[in-house]
Amino acid sequence: MKKKRVVVGMSGGVDSSVAAYLLKQEGYDVIGVFMKNWDDTNDDGVCTATEDYEDVKRVANQLGIPYYSVNFEKEYWDRVFTYFIDELKRGRTPNPDVLCNTEIKFKAFVDYALSLDADYIATGHYARINRENGQIALLRGKDPNKDQTYFLSQLTAEHLSKVLFPIGELTKDEVRKIAQELNLVNANKKDSTGICFIGERNFKNFLKNYLPAQPGEIRSLDGEVLGTHDGLMYYTIGQRKGLGIGGKGTGEPWYVVDKDLENNVLLVAQGKNHPALFSTGLIASNISFINGDVRPRTFACTAKFRYRQEDQKVTVHIRPNGTAFVEFEKPVKAVTPGQVAVFYDNDVCLGSAIIDEVIKMDASTATAAS
Numbered sequence: 471m472k473k474k475r476v477v478v479g480m481s482g483g484v485d486s487s488v489a490a491y492l493l494k495q496e497g498y499d500v501i502g503v504f505m506k507n508w509d510d511t512n513d514d515g516v517c518t519a520t521e522d523y524e525d526v527k528r529v530a531n532q533l534g535i536p537y538y539s540v541n542f543e544k545e546y547w548d549r550v551f552t553y554f555i556d557e558l559k560r561g562r563t564p565n566p567d568v569l570c571n572t573e574i575k576f577k578a579f580v581d582y583a584l585s586l587d588a589d590y591i592a593t594g595h596y597a598r599i600n601r602e603n604g605q606i607a608l609l610r611g612k613d614p615n616k617d618q619t620y621f622l623s624q625l626t627a628e629h630l631s632k633v634l635f636p637i638g639e640l641t642k643d644e645v646r647k648i649a650q651e652l653n654l655v656n657a658n659k660k661d662s663t664g665i666c667f668i669g670e671r672n673f674k675n676f677l678k679n680y681l682p683a684q685p686g687e688i689r690s691l692d693g694e695v696l697g698t699h700d701g702l703m704y705y706t707i708g709q710r711k712g713l714g715i716g717g718k719g720t721g722e723p724w725y726v727v728d729k730d731l732e733n734n735v736l737l738v739a740q741g742k743n744h745p746a747l748f749s750t751g752l753i754a755s756n757i758s759f760i761n762g763d764v765r766p767r768t769f770a771c772t773a774k775f776r777y778r779q780e781d782q783k784v785t786v787h788i789r790p791n792g793t794a795f796v797e798f799e800k801p802v803k804a805v806t807p808g809q810v811a812v813f814y815d816n817d818v819c820l821g822s823a824i825i826d827e828v829i830k831m832d833a834s835t836a837t838a839a840s
């Protein structure tokens with residue numbers, strides 16, 4: 471019988487290399503494909519994509535699988551990067567990696583894989599797919615420290631219908647151990663961090679190439695001018711570092727609590743539990759559920775408002791106008807417009823929505839938060 475063909479997205483990292491190995495062990499006809507989404511030269515002038523593709527080639531040769539490279543720079547620019555820049559211009563904090571999954575990895579890449587006659591597409595994401603009773607459910611990866619469902623939460627069952635996550639049942643330590651036992655050239659390669667096209671580069675320096683800096687005032691909530699900022703897009707709610715106003719006030723650290731876009735003012739407050747940092751709910755749009763059901767309803771679940779946040783208990787009201795009102799059981803710190811609110815029922819990732827507005831905690835309830 472003809473073997474089923476799987477096209478694996480190979481980044482040159484350990485996770486996707488081990489994913490490819492496991493699929494080969496299972497008897498699939500495996501093809502590795504490297505996507506070039508960004509013309510990236512780092513601060514030292516090194517093109518990291520070229521280096522990563524070299525790793526893909528070496529690993530593919532070690533595993534004895536064919537490999538190709540595909541270029542999605544235009545798709546990435548048009549569908550992900552322009553959104554990222556537009557959101558920053560609006561004073562929001564976007565998550566381009568979530569959009570990269572819906573537009574590139576699980577759309578453009580899937581189309582390309584199908585043109586190679588793939589039966590399935592696989593990646594090295596730490597997540598699981600349950601296909602019981604004809605339904606497709608997205609589950610958190612087994613390793614709680616590595617779970618990547620946050621980034622996959624805007625996908626639907628349709629995106630996932632031909633997808634395999636071979637390392638979803640493993641921990642990172644187990645994945646690395648497999649890579650070491652196989653002597654894969656990248657067995658000890660560092661995990662990638664940060665937004666993929668920025669990588670380890672300085673965020674401000676990078677953005678300066680795309681958005682003109684518009685300096686303005688930093689003010690306390692009382693209106694006192696404390697300093698100047700370099701441009702609102704460089705800051706996010708809850709940020710402490712890089713404000714340059716440490717010596718002002720009582721000596722407690724200052725945090726970004728809001729942005730006044732109209733007046734180009736960055737609003738800050740002092741103390742890590744300042745009530746202005748907390749919110750009791752949010753309004754979100756772009757609701758997407760894995761099962762596709764976005765009908766108006768109310769339900770209780772847990773949610774994360776950024777990657778690496780503990781689950782928070784919430785009640786979600788999906789409204790007839792297609793937005794969601796999410797009420798928090800307890801005030802939550804530094805919830806930020808533009809970020810993704812991801813909903814969970816225990817281990818099942820239900821879907822997500824993009825945060826448009828946060829409902830700030832009334833100052834009178836400040837003690838509840840601290």
Ligand SMILES: Nc1ncnc2c1ncn2[C@@H]1O[C@H](COP(=O)(O)OP(=O)(O)OP(=O)(O)O)[C@@H](O)[C@H]1O
Pocket residue numbers: 478479480481482483484485486487503504505506507575592593594595661662666
């Ligand atoms: N440039 C790329 N080309 C092909 N596939 C990619 C690329 N970047 C990421 N992927 C796929 O998406 C998965 C998740 O990407 P992410 O950037 O989170 O990588 P990661 O967790 O560091 O994994 P890895 O160790 O494989 O780099 C990867 O495991 C890989 O399957």
